[in-house]
Amino acid sequence: MSPLLHVDNLSKRFYGFVALDGINLEVQPGERLGLIGPNGSGKSTLVNCICGTLQNEAGSVHFDGKTLDGLAAHERTHRGLARSFQLPRPFHSMTLAHNLRIPLLYTVRAREGMLHAHSDLEARCHELLQMVGLADKAKRLPRDLTQVEMRKLELARAMAAEPKLLIADESMAGLSHSEVDDILALLLRLNEHGITVILIEHIMSAVMRFSQRLAVLVSGKKVADGKPEDVVRNPDVVRAYLGQ
Amino acid sequence: MDISWDLLINAIVAGLLLGGFYAAVTAGISISFGMLDIVNIAHPAFVILGSYIAYYVNINLGIDPILVSIIVLPAFYALGALVYQVYYVSFERRGQESLRGLAFFFGLLFVTEVTLILVFGVDYRYVDAAYIGPSLHFGMVEVPLRMLVPCVTALALFAALELFVGRTFIGRAIKAVSQDQLALQLMAADPIAIKRIAFGLSIATASIAGALLIVIQPVEPSVGRDYIGRVFAICVLGGLGSMPGALIAAFLVGVVESLTSTFYGPSWAPAVSFGFLLLTLAFRPAGLMGR
Amino acid sequence: MNTTTFSLSAAAVGLALLVFAHWLGVDYLYFAGYTILQFIVLATAWNILGGYCGYVNFGSAAFFAIGAYSSVFWYKFYPLPVPVLIVFGAIVSGIIGLGTGYLTLRLRGAFFSIATLAMAVVFQTLVVNWDYVGGSRGAYIIRPETVEFAGLEVHYIEYLFALMLALAVIALITARTIERSQLGYGLATIRDDEMAAEACGVPTLRLKLIATTLSGAFMGMAGAPFPYYIGYLQPQSAFGLEYAVNSIAMPMIGGTTTWLGPLIGSILLGSAQQYATVTISSAVNLLIVGLMLVAFVIIAPNGLIGLVQERRRARKQP
Numbered sequence: 089m090s091p092l093l094h095v096d097n098l099s100k101r102f103y104g105f106v107a108l109d110g111i112n113l114e115v116q117p118g119e120r121l122g123l124i125g126p127n128g129s130g131k132s133t134l135v136n137c138i139c140g141t142l143q144n145e146a147g148s149v150h151f152d153g154k155t156l157d158g159l160a161a162h163e164r165t166h167r168g169l170a171r172s173f174q175l176p177r178p179f180h181s182m183t184l185a186h187n188l189r190i191p192l193l194y195t196v197r198a199r200e201g202m203l204h205a206h207s208d209l210e211a212r213c214h215e216l217l218q219m220v221g222l223a224d225k226a227k228r229l230p231r232d233l234t235q236v237e238m239r240k241l242e243l244a245r246a247m248a249a250e251p252k253l254l255i256a257d258e259s260m261a262g263l264s265h266s267e268v269d270d271i272l273a274l275l276l277r278l279n280e281h282g283i284t285v286i287l288i289e290h291i292m293s294a295v296m297r298f299s300q301r302l303a304v305l306v307s308g309k310k311v312a313d314g315k316p317e318d319v320v321r322n323p324d325v326v327r328a329y330l331g332q
Numbered sequence: 333m334d335i336s337w338d339l340l341i342n343a344i345v346a347g348l349l350l351g352g353f354y355a356a357v358t359a360g361i362s363i364s365f366g367m368l369d370i371v372n373i374a375h376p377a378f379v380i381l382g383s384y385i386a387y388y389v390n391i392n393l394g395i396d397p398i399l400v401s402i403i404v405l406p407a408f409y410a411l412g413a414l415v416y417q418v419y420y421v422s423f424e425r426r427g428q429e430s431l432r433g434l435a436f437f438f439g440l441l442f443v444t445e446v447t448l449i450l451v452f453g454v455d456y457r458y459v460d461a462a463y464i465g466p467s468l469h470f471g472m473v474e475v476p477l478r479m480l481v482p483c484v485t486a487l488a489l490f491a492a493l494e495l496f497v498g499r500t501f502i503g504r505a506i507k508a509v510s511q512d513q514l515a516l517q518l519m520a521a522d523p524i525a526i527k528r529i530a531f532g533l534s535i536a537t538a539s540i541a542g543a544l545l546i547v548i549q550p551v552e553p554s555v556g557r558d559y560i561g562r563v564f565a566i567c568v569l570g571g572l573g574s575m576p577g578a579l580i581a582a583f584l585v586g587v588v589e590s591l592t593s594t595f596y597g598p599s600w601a602p603a604v605s606f607g608f609l610l611l612t613l614a615f616r617p618a619g620l621m622g623r
Numbered sequence: 624m625n626t627t628t629f630s631l632s633a634a635a636v637g638l639a640l641l642v643f644a645h646w647l648g649v650d651y652l653y654f655a656g657y658t659i660l661q662f663i664v665l666a667t668a669w670n671i672l673g674g675y676c677g678y679v680n681f682g683s684a685a686f687f688a689i690g691a692y693s694s695v696f697w698y699k700f701y702p703l704p705v706p707v708l709i710v711f712g713a714i715v716s717g718i719i720g721l722g723t724g725y726l727t728l729r730l731r732g733a734f735f736s737i738a739t740l741a742m743a744v745v746f747q748t749l750v751v752n753w754d755y756v757g758g759s760r761g762a763y764i765i766r767p768e769t770v771e772f773a774g775l776e777v778h779y780i781e782y783l784f785a786l787m788l789a790l791a792v793i794a795l796i797t798a799r800t801i802e803r804s805q806l807g808y809g810l811a812t813i814r815d816d817e818m819a820a821e822a823c824g825v826p827t828l829r830l831k832l833i834a835t836t837l838s839g840a841f842m843g844m845a846g847a848p849f850p851y852y853i854g855y856l857q858p859q860s861a862f863g864l865e866y867a868v869n870s871i872a873m874p875m876i877g878g879t880t881t882w883l884g885p886l887i888g889s890i891l892l893g894s895a896q897q898y899a900t901v902t903i904s905s906a907v908n909l910l911i912v913g914l915m916l917v918a919f920v921i922i923a924p925n926g927l928i929g930l931v932q933e934r935r936r937a938r939k940q941p
Contacts, residue, residue, distance in 0.1 A: 160826070165824040191823040446909050557740075609737070610727075
């Protein structure tokens with residue numbers, strides 16, 4: 089089976105600093121991949137390069153059998169890639185419901201070529217907000233939200249684009265145990281419906297429960313890639329987290 | 333082709349001298365835009381303000397205009413610090429720098445120009461100094477002192493700034509704050525105070541640049557607007573945050589402008605820097621020596 | 624209120640104003656009214672790119688002047704009726720807007736703004752050097768005393784007033800339609816967070832180019848009748864300071880997030896300036912506008928409408 093996402097020898101520098109060094113990564117359709125690594129290891133940079141927010145210097149990204157090189161970020165989203173931002177970036181002049189309407193209008197509609205009725209869009213936005221537990225705040229502005237709620241909005245907005253591959257970048261930071269369980273259950277449900285998920289997290293219990301496969305990034309290099317129980321016993325990984 | 337070598341060489345020399353002066357005007361933008369990421373389009377207005385202050389004191393008290401600008405340096409520094417404080421409290425802190433910040437500086441630019449029109453009128457003003465008039469002659473090359481003195485002063489200013497940013501603690505803190513604010517905070521230095529000092533410094537350079545300007549050419553309030561495109565074009569061409577780059581770019585723009593002026597007429601000069609700006613943004617946005 | 628209802632209402636209001644003005648028959652009101660209507664168009668045009676999309680255009684005077692000078696060009700070459708000139712002005716300014724945008728909009732908003740500033744200076748240089756349209760000496764436009772309009776013989780200024788009124792109505796309808804359309808939501812996302820907008824699938828470059836072209840086109844339309852209004856066009860007046868500052872101050876003081884803001888800002892500031900120019904000097908008048916711009920940007924960044932909205936929200940949530 090050919091992989092849904094294929095990152096081929098990807099490298100990214102910021103002037104002198106090498107942020108990513110020859111990353112090779114494959115994600116199979118329907119897979120649940122966990123991506124972990126110490127702070128500053130390049131996880132978000134990798135996501136940015138895959139999604140087109142940043143341009144990589146070397147290497148390429150293939151999605152669904154076609155190359156993404158040269159495509160703008162919005163075109164990659166149209167192809168079925170969606171991501172949440174590590175630091176939430178809501179549209180602060182719009183209500184939560186309207187925030188979710190944007191991917192529906194610009195991605196889903198572009199893909200399907202159909203004009204949805206206004207009421208359909210509203211219903212879909214409400215449904216998404218309910219999935220993340222923000223339905224009662226649909227008419228509020230992002231500035232009225234707590235940090236945790238903003239992360240949920242981030243996730244909901246990524247989901248609104250109806251992606252084939254969803255990259256959830258630290259969506260669970262600051263959540264309580266039960267909230268983590270809720271988000272995990274949500275992501276699992278999405279996965280059951282066929283959505284491939286890459287989970288980037290620091291909450292190890294969630295990562296271990298969720299991932300079928302685990303990849304580890306340290307200082308811009310991939311140091312491990314395999315079954316979660318094997319990876320956590322990998323001496324390089326242990327060393328990266330606990331020091332020498 | 334029958335080029336007049338005399339004309340050509342003099343145009344190049346004039347261009348280099350002009351370029352040195354442009355570097356002085358751009359130095360301030362190099363700090364505020366290149367390092368602090370503040371789009372202070374009002375900078376030329378502060379330069380013109382400096383010109384008029386130099387003019388006023390020169391005409392009434394007979395003091396050399398460049399000397400005047402050095403004397404009022406502290407006042408300009410304070411003005412810069414004040415402007416930054418307002419900018420920070422109103423915009424930067426709220427994360428709304430882009431639209432509001434630009435409108436704010438545009439408002440400052442506009443208000444300064446109109447105030448100068450009201451106080452001084454639209455007539456051209458010029459200063460009186462010993463070096464305005466005589467020229468040095470090296471064979472067929474003529475070096476007017478009214479261009480040489482500003483150029484030398486400008487280069488001295490530039491060198492002083494480079495040393496400051498490279499060698500002193502505050503200078504290096506300014507360089508650091510442009511790259512990583514968080515790290516600076518962790519080093520127990522207050523990034524806001526550092527930025528305020530830097531911005532104050534950038535406006536202080538405007539004082540000197542203003543005096544140099546009115547030595548080179550007569551000044552009237554709308555001259556500032558000609559310099560906006562020029563100054564940002566040089567800054568971008570040189571590479572944001574690189575002062576040596578800005579210097580090279582300033583010389584380049586000065587020479588091309590001078591050649592254009594000599595062979596096609598002086599009214600085409602403003603188009604030169606605009607052309608440079610567009611070309612740079614289109615082909616090499618990082619500039620010549622960009623980070 | 625849907626778009627059709629609004630359009631019809633706006634047209635009706637415009638028509639009523641026209642009839643009322645005709646009945647009053649005071650020429651000065653036409654002159655003053657024309658200026659205010661012109662500002663409504665300029666402010667609304669600026670706001671499509673500035674308020675809705677977040678990209679600040681400092682070169683409004685350039686787009687305005689391009690419209691004016693394209694009319695002068697035709698006047699010297701082959702006189703055309705003013706409505707045709709308006710369309711032509713829209714096309715030329717629109718293309719220039721598209722071109723400027725194409726060169727600078729892929730980079731940061733700040734570079735776009737700087738480019739528009741520099742552009743204003745450059746276009747003034749070009750015009751000053753173009754003798755065919757009069758260069759720095761200026762150009763004279765001779766217009767007829769009266770003209771046949773709607774079956775009546777009216778003063779020329781009334782004719783121009785009617786045209787500008789129609790333009791203002793069209794501009795306001797366009798702005799409101801954009802605001803409530805998918806395009807408007809897209810522009811707002813670019814203003815709020817361009818990176819997130821791209822991630823959501825918004826084609827940011829395309830939308831920015833559309834906004835820039837529309838904005839430039841309307842400014843050109845506002846400028847096209849100007850030579851006929853003023854009779855003698857000099858670069859200093861076409862590229863004048865008041866266009867640069869007013870097209871920014873009026874939307875920012877009125878409120879940038881909706882079509883109503885530029886309308887309110889233009890009427891308030893426009894009328895105040897008409898009054899001030901007559902009583903004080905025009906330079907002091909501009910100074911006050913500049914100071915008000917700075918004050919509003921600092922204190923009330925969302926303009927008068929923003930203040931009203933804040934009041935309403937504060938009352939809703941005790």
